[in-house]
Amino acid sequence: MPDTNASTATSPAVSVVVPVRNEADNVGPLTEEIAAALNGRWTFELVFVNDGSADGTQAALTALKAERPWLRQIKHEASCGQSAAVRSGVAAARAPVVATLDGDGQNDPSFIPALLAALEQGANIGLVAGQRVGRRSGGFKKLQSRIANGVRAAILRDGTRDTGCGLKVFRRDAFLALPYFDGLHRFLPALFRRDGYAIAYVDVIDRPRRHGVSNYGMWDRLWVGILDLAGVRWLIRRRKNVPKVSEV
Numbered sequence: 001m002p003d004t005n006a007s008t009a010t011s012p013a014v015s016v017v018v019p020v021r022n023e024a025d026n027v028g029p030l031t032e033e034i035a036a037a038l039n040g041r042w043t044f045e046l047v048f049v050n051d052g053s054a055d056g057t058q059a060a061l062t063a064l065k066a067e068r069p070w071l072r073q074i075k076h077e078a079s080c081g082q083s084a085a086v087r088s089g090v091a092a093a094r095a096p097v098v099a100t101l102d103g104d105g106q107n108d109p110s111f112i113p114a115l116l117a118a119l120e121q122g123a124n125i126g127l128v129a130g131q132r133v134g135r136r137s138g139g140f141k142k143l144q145s146r147i148a149n150g151v152r153a154a155i156l157r158d159g160t161r162d163t164g165c166g167l168k169v170f171r172r173d174a175f176l177a178l179p180y181f182d183g184l185h186r187f188l189p190a191l192f193r194r195d196g197y198a199i200a201y202v203d204v205i206d207r208p209r210r211h212g213v214s215n216y217g218m219w220d221r222l223w224v225g226i227l228d229l230a231g232v233r234w235l236i237r238r239r240k241n242v243p244k245v246s247e248v
Contacts, residue, residue, distance in 0.1 A: 012070070014044045014116065015093030015172070019085030020103035024056035026210055031064055031071065033109040041113060046071045048103070049089040052079030083184045090175050098175065100185075102166035105210040111202065115169040118200040126174045126197025129160060129189055130167030130204040160189040160199070167204050171197075179235060183228040194236050 016034055020027060027048060038044045048061050050073055061073040074092050076085065090098050097119065101107035111130060118128040163186050170192070178184065178191050189199050 010094075012043045012045045012095040014038065014042045014097050014099055015090075015095035016044060016046045016099045016101070016109075016112070017049065017086060017089030017093060018046070018101055018103045019049045019051055019082050019089065020053065020057055021051040021079055021085075022053045022055045022057060023103045024053070024060045026103060026105045027057060027060050028064060029210065030103065030105055030109070031068070034112070035068075037109045037112050042116065044070065045094060047089045047092055048073050049085040050075045051081070051085040052076045081182055083180075083182050083186075086185050087180060090172060093172055096172055097169065098172050099169045100166060101168075106207050107165070107167045108205055108207055111167055111204040112169070114202050114204075115167065118202055119169050119171075121200065122198060124196075124198045125200050126195070127168060127170040127188055127192040128200045128202060129163070130165040131160075131162045131201050132165045132206040133203050134205055160201070163187065163189060165204065165206075167202075181228065187228065187232045190232055190236060194239055 016038070018027075018030065018034075031046065034044075034046055046068075048071070050057055050061060058073070058075065061071070065071045065073060072092070074088050076088065080088075086100055089100075097116070099112050099115065101109060101112070107130070115128045115130065119125055166185075168188065170188070174192065174195065174197060175188075177195065178188075184191070192199060
């Protein structure tokens with residue numbers, strides 16, 4: 001894809017962070033779709049976080065980067081999980097606004113502009129979360145997601161019906177101020193609300209995976225996440241009031 005001035009700014013308006021593990025066949029098409037969605041509309045960079053891939057993901061990203069100076073590859077020597085990959089990407093991001101999506105192609109990048117537009121609607125909006133409709137996952141995966149979201153919503157009351165969608169847009173500084181733990185990405189709406197931010201939602205269309213199999217487990221969405229859920233509930237209860245600070 002030819003380079004453009006809009007996508008090579010040293011201070012991009014948007015950083016798109018994509019965690020990938022063993023997604024060699026998916027990174028190319030996803031790169032083209034992300035560029036098509038943003039080019040000419042926002043200055044951007046694309047940050048792939050290679051989370052300890054054991055296939056040809058690193059080589060594929062290196063080849064893509066050779067012709068796209070706005071593409072970056074952050075590498076974990078060993079897989080550290082999706083939350084760690086997202087945080088590494090956000091920490092490395094150069095823009096004040098970050099968009100995230102999964103690396104398997106199920107999240108459609110064409111929805112990123114709608115999420116960015118929603119974020120721009122209010123200074124107090126800290127996070128815009130995609131909410132999947134017409135999901136293309138298998139029955140068991142849908143059941144796991146429904147149970148996990150139901151349990152989470154009942155305990156946290158975060159007003160979010162689907163935290164499992166990787167399509168999100170948020171303010172970088174607000175994200176980095178959150179307490180970090182493994183599994184953080186599943187609880188972003190509740191944690192942003194805890195820090196006094198408003199949350200906006202955009203319906204997005206889920207797609208089938210193009211190539212390969214899921215590399216981030218679904219089973220821990222509920223069972224391993226129970227301890228995380230208790231911890232997040234504790235964090236919310238411990239911070240009743242968010243101070244509004246001004247100098248006089």
